[in-house]
Amino acid sequence: MASGSRSRRTRRSRPLQRVERSEDDREEPESVEQHPISIPDLRAVRLLLMQLGLPAELVYSIIDEAEYYPVVRGRYVGPQISLDATSGCQTRGGSCAAQLCMLTPPIPGGAPDESFKVKRVTWTIRGHDQGWGGERPGTFRSAYSWYEACIFRPVPSEGSSTNSRPGTAHGGGYGTLSGLLRRKYCAPKDTQDDLQEAGYSLVPVPGHTPGVLYLAREHVDPAKAEDAGRGIGAGFIESLQPGDRIGLWMRAQYPGWANFVKKAEVEVLYDVY
Template sequence: MFNNLDLNFTSISLLLVIAALSFRFLYNSTTPRPPTMMNPRGGARIPFRRRPLVPPPDPQPPTTTTSYEIGPEDVMQVKDILAKTRNLPPELVDMIMDRAEYWTCSTTSINYPKPVSVLGARPGEDQFLLRTPPLGLKWSPASRDLWRVESEPKQLQQEYPLSELEKLVDGPMSTLENPFRRVVFDIVSRDQGWGGDSAHHNTYHHSFTWFDAGLERFDMNHDCPSTCPDHVNQGSSENSSNIPTCAIRPLWPPVVPNEGGAPGMRYNHELLADQDHLIQRNKLADKTWQHHHVEWSWDDKVDSTNTDSPAVRDLDNAGRGIGTACGEFVRNLKYGDMITVWARARFGGWSNNIQKVEVKVYWAF
């Protein structure tokens, strides 16, 4: 009798297992399941929340954000520790900090919830993306609207002297001749994924979508009318300085007089990439998103005039500007400079598609 009971119990258990597996199979085959991730503490997997049936409204337009990885106060604390606990002279402390690359780092980034496209042969084929805050200064714009767009195409007439900018420096002045040490670009983008010279597909040659680095400075001879948004909002921010956003002037891209004798100035955007400002091209006819990490350092020494050198060929094959690894851009940076990023596309059918752009600037005290 017990044997029959055991057999019946086993049969019932087997049927329950088969039923459960069948239900799971049918459920998995007809109902989409959310992805899962491992519990950070180990053990069972934790499912992500299911997406709502009604899609959420479109997100707000992207805005640039700026943060510090290593702030000025961090650098000063470490220098103070080395000087006091080790009784080291200031010159040696500076050498140690610089050799260790313990530099202040500001990060400016823009992320697009939905990728944006810059189209060639269209009015917007030269697109301003972002600018860094004035390098080394404790400053914030009074008008966010003016900050998010390209500066007016006006000539720089008179730079602010260092004695004026010292009042805004975030920390002590550096004793180095070239305090700005490195600029790092991280870009996630791709082209339209087709077209171009088929012999160069999946390479960076003959690619006509790319990114450039520009440069801006404050002009002492600015004229901020009472109707300017920057002037109106000047008193709304505790961190706003006496230098308004409308005082920003582009050094590159250059500005030239309007054509046909029309009053005013305009940006002069070249047809092809400028090798001294080209950050990165997109890979030709590649549909996958590419993450490009590009570093410019103050001590780079690649001679772009020697086009037969392996270093220059490596830069060209990697889709970078052959004139950007000589160190001049970083060495020439000054307090208060603003680095900008521009997206380009040339000719009909070409599209520069962008997910993210980030710029990190490192400088020493």
């Protein structure tokens, strides 16, 4: 399993957005988003700019530069979660632990004749690890607590399309998948039986450990990413579809290693056109 981000706290300015929050939200003071953006708002602004006589390429460029897009956000803010590599392992005597600490809501899609694209995924994580140090000073190499991101996808019910909109697939309801939160596993792949019961599948994506920020079509040097404590994000954004939910995992491996999280947030900026 590829190692993920050890970068613990990052902030990025962002435009006023429509926010769809997960069921795992906790109360926390924060700035008020006064002008949330909805999919109909996006359509209306795009049409207005075109009615002004601007060429389509310029309209799309303006929308993109302003980041005038809806957002889906999943957050965990609450009591500190701890994961020990030994006691958190599902297997007795094992020392490789995985715990799902946060889920986003399903990502909405547009109308049947509209295209869908995720523009950006941003992680903000506040926490710390515990373990042995000194093997590779000044880098995140040889650190055995990390985060991993995954994509959960509703399994289509009989007679429905694999590209069905949210709510048309078996298990697409909001609450079923949340039963995986904070269960003990050795690795995310060990959720298969529980996911099948919930009506979801785990989407295989190479290089899908979370960094601080993933951009569409972004290329990241794997060596530099590892030194900086982040994943390369290859294929993650391109794999996302309407109805998908993003999960954030805490990981710890080998005796003496542990992972602690106090706050975690994932923002998904998406476009329909």
